[in-house]
Amino acid sequence: MTSSSHSSITTLPAPKPNSRPWYHPTISPEHGVYVVLLVSFLLGAAAAVQWTWATTLALICAVCGFQAEHPLIVQLKQRRKAKPRLLFWGSLYAGVALAIALYLYWQQGEVLLPLLGIYIGAIAALGMDAVSVFYRQQRSILNELMTFFAVCLSAPFAYVVTTGTMSASVVGLWLLNGLFFSSSIFTLKLRKHKHHSIISSLVYHAIASFVILGLWAIGWLCSMVALTFGVALLKFGIILWRKDWYCTTKIQFVALLETTMSFLFLVMTALSLLPAYI
Structure with missing residues (x-):
């Protein structure tokens, strides 16, 4: 190999370590929130004293809803630079969560209002978190309190869809x-x-x-x-x-x-x- 060819190889730009193909799933790095979500959901199921197919669907819905938040927030931090991978997976997670949420809502009888309240609370918290990120206030105590209480809505969510009561x-x-x-x-x-x-x-x-x-x-x-x-x-x-x-x-x-x-x-x-x- 000649010195010129060796030089041309070594000067090629190195791939960005954080770049991923669009088909690679986005996974939230907020490990602590996984614990909050899982513990709250399990306690809601424990209060219901049973686990049904609706409970399993609710868990999938809660996890997908949480996963949808990560690419949305990262995209907001990018400002005007659109990231297809973030948009694709954020939309996919949100779509799955929304489809399950609507199905569970349609299945419920007398607890439509409490379930609707849980949905509105979760969506409102996501919206407020997005605004906080846009204005770089996501680490404020108020926003963090709101986030924790929003994630803890998984407890009444598990209970309501499992028992049909509130x-x-x-x-x-x-x-x-x-x-x-x-x-x-x-x-x-x-x-x-x-x-x-x-x-x-x-x-x-x-x-x-x-x-x-x-x-x-x-x-x-x-x-x-x-x-x-x-x-x-x-x-x-x-x-x-x-x-x-x-x-x-x-x-x-x-x-x-x-x-x-x-x-x-x-x-x-x-x-x-x-x-x-x-």
Whole structure:
């Protein structure tokens, strides 16, 4: 091989590592949201005390709806540069989620209004998240709170499509899930901003605890289910106790702590929801 040909080969532009053919599926990298979605959905199914074909369809719908959000948000970040792969997979995921959602809505009888409310809430949250991304406000506390509570709608979604009914206790379960997972917003800020004051975290956990107490007082949560919020308080206590470690350790250990506490919350809440004979 001549030196000139060798030179021409070595000067060829290297392929972009992030480029993918249009037929490669887009997968959301938000691993924490997978946990929130799955735990909330399983708790909704546990409250229903059964799993039907409609429950399976609802899970597929929820996952596809979540997956549709990722290419949409990435495309918005690209501004005017259209990405066919993002548009194709975003449309495909959204189409599957919409088709299943409409079918489940058509199948329901007396709970059309609650199911419609869940759909409107999820779509509104997606729209507000898109606006926040467009104005580069997606990491605001308000937007993150809205996102967590929107994902936690998978709990009442699973319950409604499985049982064909709706109750105040399911609304309480949704709020419990939202408050539990939203606690991570305030604990992770301690890690991202090493000198961030713990006041906001303390205030959040105090307010959340009073809300849970109120839900128990009005009968929207039974005592055993309400007590599972103690897992969030336990996690917060561990973080305060080992704050220096928490702020400097590898992100994998933080993810392990979050996942472990989420699994503990899932097990304790599910056992509190399921009848004693199961």
